[in-house]
Amino acid sequence: MISLYQKTWKEINNEVASNVQKLRKRKKISQKELAERSGVSLGSIKRFEQTGEISLQSLTKIAIALRAEDELESLFTSANFESIEEILNGQS
Secondary structure (H helix, E strand, O other): OOOOOOOOHHHHHHHHHHHHHHHHHHOOOOHHHHHHHHOOOHHHHHHHHHHOOOOHHHHHHHHHHOOOHHHHHOOOOOOOOOOHHHHHHHOO
């Protein structure tokens, strides 16, 4: 089924932040400990979990600290083709 609703960038960012927070809590890692492990400031981690705003570099550091870098590396690797033109462009 095709969805007519497309998430906004803000909704996607908040969903990613929520998923990171859930993973952090599941691993019983405090925000402070995650900051120490990742090298990302505690303030940035708090802001990310509250607003979804973070730099790609900091998100990568957090993913590595949570041992979830494979998920980050796999972004966009399985994007479906939307047209024949995309298939042809992908061959070059």
